[in-house]
Amino acid sequence: MTRTHAPVSLPVTLTIAGSDSGGGAGIQADLKTIEAHDAFGTSAITATTAQNTTGVKDINVLPTDHIAAQYDAVVDDFDVGAIKTGMLATAAVIETVTDCLAEFDGPVVVDPVMVAATGDRLLSEDAEAAYEALFDHATLVTPNADEAELLTDRTVDSVDAAEAAGRDIVDLGANAALVKGGHIDGDDVVDTLVIDESATDATHTEGFSHPRIDTDATHGSGCTLSSAIAARLAHEETLTEAVAGGVAFMERAVRYGIDAGEGPGSVHHLVEMRERADREATTAAVERIVARLVETNVEPLVPAGGMNVVGATRYAESAAEVVGVDGRLSQTRTGIRHNAGVRSGVGSDLAHQLLAAREVFPALRFAATCRLDDAVEQALDTLDGAVVRGSGASATEVVATALDDADVPPAAIIDAGGADRQPAVIVAAPTAATLRKRLVGLHDALITE
Numbered sequence: 001m002t003r004t005h006a007p008v009s010l011p012v013t014l015t016i017a018g019s020d021s022g023g024g025a026g027i028q029a030d031l032k033t034i035e036a037h038d039a040f041g042t043s044a045i046t047a048t049t050a051q052n053t054t055g056v057k058d059i060n061v062l063p064t065d066h067i068a069a070q071y072d073a074v075v076d077d078f079d080v081g082a083i084k085t086g087m088l089a090t091a092a093v094i095e096t097v098t099d100c101l102a103e104f105d106g107p108v109v110v111d112p113v114m115v116a117a118t119g120d121r122l123l124s125e126d127a128e129a130a131y132e133a134l135f136d137h138a139t140l141v142t143p144n145a146d147e148a149e150l151l152t153d154r155t156v157d158s159v160d161a162a163e164a165a166g167r168d169i170v171d172l173g174a175n176a177a178l179v180k181g182g183h184i185d186g187d188d189v190v191d192t193l194v195i196d197e198s199a200t201d202a203t204h205t206e207g208f209s210h211p212r213i214d215t216d217a218t219h220g221s222g223c224t225l226s227s228a229i230a231a232r233l234a235h236e237e238t239l240t241e242a243v244a245g246g247v248a249f250m251e252r253a254v255r256y257g258i259d260a261g262e263g264p265g266s267v268h269h270l271v272e273m274r275e276r277a278d279r280e281a282t283t284a285a286v287e288r289i290v291a292r293l294v295e296t297n298v299e300p301l302v303p304a305g306g307m308n309v310v311g312a313t314r315y316a317e318s319a320a321e322v323v324g325v326d327g328r329l330s331q332t333r334t335g336i337r338h339n340a341g342v343r344s345g346v347g348s349d350l351a352h353q354l355l356a357a358r359e360v361f362p363a364l365r366f367a368a369t370c371r372l373d374d375a376v377e378q379a380l381d382t383l384d385g386a387v388v389r390g391s392g393a394s395a396t397e398v399v400a401t402a403l404d405d406a407d408v409p410p411a412a413i414i415d416a417g418g419a420d421r422q423p424a425v426i427v428a429a430p431t432a433a434t435l436r437k438r439l440v441g442l443h444d445a446l447i448t449e
């Protein structure tokens with residue numbers, strides 16, 4: 001018997017870039033990012049680098065005719081929806097790529113890669129000038145502040161200077177420039193998009209601001225951003241949509257970077273897909289905790305308004321990414337019950353409190369609310385972790401104040417209560433098994449008192 005073949009059609013995205021043997025940047029980053037955007041990734045490799053998280057050890061630039069042959073092989077066969085360029089290594093490669101792109105009429109994102117995050121040069125000295133001709137074919141150029149300085153001969157140390165540099169790059173021939181703010185000081189990173197409005201002979205500027213993530217593990221972030229934007233353009237998003245979506249994608253990839261190698265590590269290109277994949281396992285883990293609480297009949301721990309249990313996926317950033325009991329566990333004559341299931345996005349106070357705790361201790365993934373009375377407060381002494389106290393008008397403020405000067409993830413957070421909040425204690429843990437043990441342990445301590 002044969003089965004009907006069921007192929008899908010995905011927008012094709014081409015990366016013209018170098019290979020990073022360390023996997024975090026270059027074509028390795030590009031292909032992962034493109035595939036994470038539901039596009040089909042193809043590549044023309046300009047150079048191979050012997051590279052890891054500590055630095056670039058060797059660079060082998062491929063012959064320009066072979067680079068052009070890779071390009072032709074891809075565009076002759078596929079309907080390429082968008083192209084991005086990354087490490088181009090030498091002026092000769094930039095010129096080859098410029099010739100190739102002269103024939104292409106889809107969107108082109110040029111990431112003018114010059115220096116790796118480790119500080120090693122990826123573009124030969126004096127090749128910067130060759131970029132000018134390439135910019136004529138660019139829908140968008142995505143320099144960081146250092147690259148913008150070299151391209152425009154300006155000092156780029158403020159948002160205003162970034163905007164001026166963006167205008168210069170548009171004057172050089174690009175349709176738009178996104179001057180990234182990561183290398184400009186400030187608690188927030190502001191990426192500045194300057195778009196040529198040829199109809200009015202003016203430029204339009206938009207800022208994309210996001211909180212700075214406190215890390216130097218940004219290896220691959222520029223490659224990831226430009227590939228995300230290219231894949232989104234291949235999906236026919238507008239430039240502004242593609243930039244906003246790409247910036248948000250990159251921000252999450254940086255926050256949940258991968259701790260690999262001796263150096264600062266890599267960004268996590270597939271983080272959104274892994275977040276989705278984690279929901280099922282997280283739901284099952286919360287269901288197992290709930291089943292155990294029902295079986296143990298932890299009634300002395302259940303608050304008057306019912307008990308809530310939540311679990312965050314490893315990469316949870318919003319209430320949609322936290323699973324919890326839909327409704328609460330409440331006390332009945334025959335034990336504790338819940339009459340709805342466990343699902344993601346319940347958006348309870350506890351879900352928001354867990355997210356607030358994860359801002360400080362991202363390893364915390366599971367939490368439950370318990371009744372706060374003298375007996376429970378005494379039983380907290382038996383917990384295997386720190387007990388902290390918070391106060392504030394809102395549920396999340398309580399968590400933020402409680403964790404203000406904590407240096408380890410606490411086992412419990414005491415909330416003295418507020419205007420419309422009962423006093424409660426939040427028991428938290430990095431794993432479902434630890435939360436279950438802590439809750440059952442508290443219950444055992446209460447009934448054996």
Ligand SMILES: Cc1ncc(CO)c(N)n1
Binds near residue numbers: 019025027221223
């Ligand atoms: C191959 C390659 N391309 C780009 C970068 C920039 O991060 C890098 N480190 N390596």
